[in-house]
Amino acid sequence: MNSTELKVYLGERREVVEKALLTFLPEDESLGNIYKAMRYSLFAGGKRLRPILCMAGAEAVGGAPEKVLFCGCAMEMIHTYSLIHDDLPGLDDDDYRRGVLTNHKVFGEGMALLAGDGLLTQAMVLLTDPKAHQGQDPVRVLQASQIMMTAAGLMGMVGGQAADLEGEKQKPDLEKVQFIHTKKTGALLTAAILTGAVLGGGNEDQINTLREYGSRIGLAFQIADDLLDLMGDAEAMGKSTGADAAKGKMTYPAVMGLTQARQTGESLVEEAAQLARNLGAKAEPLEALALYIMERTH
Template identity: 55%
Template structure:
């Protein structure tokens, strides 16, 4: 199995589906839909959709069936980036080498483009045509899971505590609170959604959830490490930008070596969770290795 090719195939399928599901740039209000599409198609690596597809396929599900949920997840992720970049939040001018949404469309339209993407994500999850292959109770369960992971118990909670902690000394439990929510919650939800779409039994769902928890945290620890030792191309943002902002990170709290050890432990936990699976979980295994190995 070639991970790069797998990722490319997933990315292309997700991008085609996003183009299909998102309102066109000719739909009124034109500027709003342009702003929504600008950030969705700004070069994201589709990590959450790829993980969702890989989890779905590991549990015996079909890629076509999981695409609407994968697109909804990417819309939620994109809205969170647009709002995080706003002047009142992180005040970032660039993301992935491109001007941020509010730099192109203005602050008001950026707020509304984020609102529009978040709302459209839930509309898509409830859309009868897009969800025709899934039982209504399954669609509701996915919807509840995604909303819980994205909202004031999940991603939004992580963002708030991260913001409140900037420039202040924080303890390890606070750091874990931030990371399990700010990035971990959506990654876990992506994996669990993949399992639900595949109709996984409870045991399979539990195994994939363990993988998702470990991989989500590993992703964050690795990102923190790369912020210190990586190059800009690999990271997609300025090296050292977390440090400059006084952001809480694993290396800052644990030291670089212990952070690396933590990443390796999380990778092994993720791999152990996949033990009951065969070949069909190979993409998930390689993703866990890829996430961590580039940082240690």
Template identity: 45%
Template sequence: MTKNSFDLKKYLAAKTHVVNAALDKYLEVKYPPLIYRAMRYSMFAGGKRLRPILVLEGARLCGGREQSVMPTACALEFIHTYSLIHDDLPAMDNDDYRRGKLTSHKKFGEDVAILAGDALLTEALGLVAKNAQEKGIGAERVINVLALLVRASGVEGMIGGQLVDTCEDSLVKKGKQATKKRTLAYIHTHKTLALIQASLSAGAMLAGASPAKIKALDRYGADIGLAFQIADDILDVVGDKKKLGKKGSDAQNKKLTYVSLYGLDGARRQAKGLVAAAKRELAVFGREKYILESLADFIIEREY
């Protein structure tokens, strides 16, 4: 298969299907049913399953088998979903809708939403353990992936980015342009990018990849992760609100964005540059790189 004959949308749809089946299995309803219902509601409210698909692809590129890394692939979606539930809470972004559906706290109440988020985070890290206990992957590799995911989703990653985004808003507005740019970069690299970047590396590490391949995927992940975030900022300004399913735009909420800081053209230039850089990192994978190449292009071409 070459890049030109490859249908990325078909591929993504097929992988989404496989991931959804695994998520369904790992979220079987037990007692108390209410917590499982709340976890499932947010998990199956849509979503591109980008992070799990990156785990699968990271493993495939490094000689691993999809099914053997599936628990960690699902763990990434659990962590992503928990972060959305908590971000939507009244004390945080106070969003009533996400992807066109009521947010967890509007549907189940704030108490259940907080617990459903806590539960998804806890169970996510339990899924990582399953990679060693049920899939026969070496325990040391699994421990290293656990540490990687904690760094990417904890205070040194996603939570750190979220904290700065939530609380240092006022600080940033008063700051100089250089401070604003630095803070925006910190928020994006930590809040969104860290988890996307960790997804590919986690798949590769579970497959026993060489340090050179892990490094290449880590850099590719950093580049497309940031491009993805910039594209989000651009879509927030020019995109079709209905397709995005969002209530208010970040621009309306006067949030710091790449477009507000660099202008629409400047933001587009940055995203394109990052995608080109990401693709250069893939040389080490030879012909097998076609999926990640297509994905990098897709990120700045997508409409929703």
């Protein structure tokens, strides 16, 4: 799969995900402002990378991607909740996200806080909904829930965000940067792939390979984002650039320099692509996706 084919694949999958999200969180005036706030951020754009990775994870182990859509959509809700809370005045205090006003700028701080809580809980409602996972082995559904919530929680995203918050007062170093990003963004990306693979019927070997793959693309994504932020590619980022550096945030280029950061990113995606190749033709999208991560920064 070359990068043109990958773009078609990503576009098609993204449409499938959009439709599914609209089914799982349909418009409903009766549910008031809290529901409006939840939908505002969920439908404010985004690449839908986590649901796409979830489906690709299922595919890579021979499962049916459409059967794990509910899980991918739950992942997207968790991702969106994390963005809403991250943007709040108590954390990053951002006014814009993906070119539009952040949730609390539109709905107020209290409602935005609750909209985040609502999306996080709704993700679990969806994941444990017997109508959503018809015919799936309940043991595997529980296993997927465990993977997802562990990645979202203290040992994953929440832990990473906390370290990031505390890191603002500290001098950046490689160990801290790696800790923060492995947890803050890497854990959920990896979990997206793994839950798809678990629900898709993957065996232990396949799941271990995908875990290795996930940890590498998780870091590579962060390095690429850091590089794009530095390169000032406002269009690709959909937000004001140079922002992370200005805040003295922990970034890869800040601790290892631009050249070394780029080389590390390239090595990680090469390793990830090789891991995907080991899984055979079904994992071609994952291989192409890995290679594409650093392409964006060329």
